[in-house]
Amino acid sequence: MTSAALPPSSVTVRVPAKVNLELLVGAPRGDGYHPLSTIFHAVNLFDEVTVMSAPEWGLAVSGPQSFGVPVDGTNLAARAAQKLAEVAGIDEAVHLTIRKDIPVAGGMAGGSADAAATLVACDVLWGTGLSRPELEEIAAGLGSDVPFLLGGGTAMGSGRGERLAPVLARGSYHWVFALSEAGLSTPAVYAECDRLRGDRAVPDPSPSAEMMTALRSGDARALGAALSNDLQAAAISLMPALGDVLDAGLEFGALGGIVSGSGPTVAFLAESNEAALDLAVSLTASGAVQDVRRATGPAHGAHVISAPRPG
């Protein structure tokens, strides 16, 4: 057997974080999920997942954002590996190592990203030969954001977020993310959104013309004005300091600011790389924000960065 035919001894996949440029939320469905119309946008804040064949299932988490990540079978990445093994009929355990740089419980889909990365990594390690639609179906079963993280870029999501369609999106964008020390629970934020809406009739969500036009033009200023998130008021209601963070970023010249997904990370769009650097410095110096990250988008979805073969 040539070494090219041997399975890799390990596979490492890099996967981006996401921000929702538009997140429109309908009234809860019978299954408790909310129908969404969203524009996902992947940014180059990355986690890396390495999988290796092992006698027993195992998981280790490292990196700047590893605090609070579960290392047992409840971790979504571990569930992704087990689900793929089940579907592909693989009777092999793997050890997963997750290097986290995406904020945990931050509304940037870090857990979903790790699950998407694990699907891609185990697929290569095991040579399962599953098609992309088959992987997407497994991804959708794991979580609403997981299918998007397989492909990345900028895409429209509907259903509970798992149904993807391409959008015409030009340009590359400079972001500053204001991180929070505490996380927010996604179900709690959706529940707060329902509570704040009370008995008000909620229209079925559909993409706004303003967002579609901004994406087509590739104009950062238009995109900044079009950013919107129906979960923002709920996230601020649960964590009022987020309102001050948003005000600070806009005061320091951001083209637009938005709570990312269910929060509490706040995303600011900047005009240029330099403007992003200035904004990051101002936010940190103001004391309104404990930690900031700069990133650009769109970024590629989960992709293999190393798969060494023995010999």
Ligand code: C5P
């Ligand atoms: O799909 P995922 O597991 O990421 O969703 C986490 C939680 O967020 C769900 O259990 C649900 O409470 C809430 N959610 C929702 N509607 C969506 C997506 C998520 O209510 N479209």
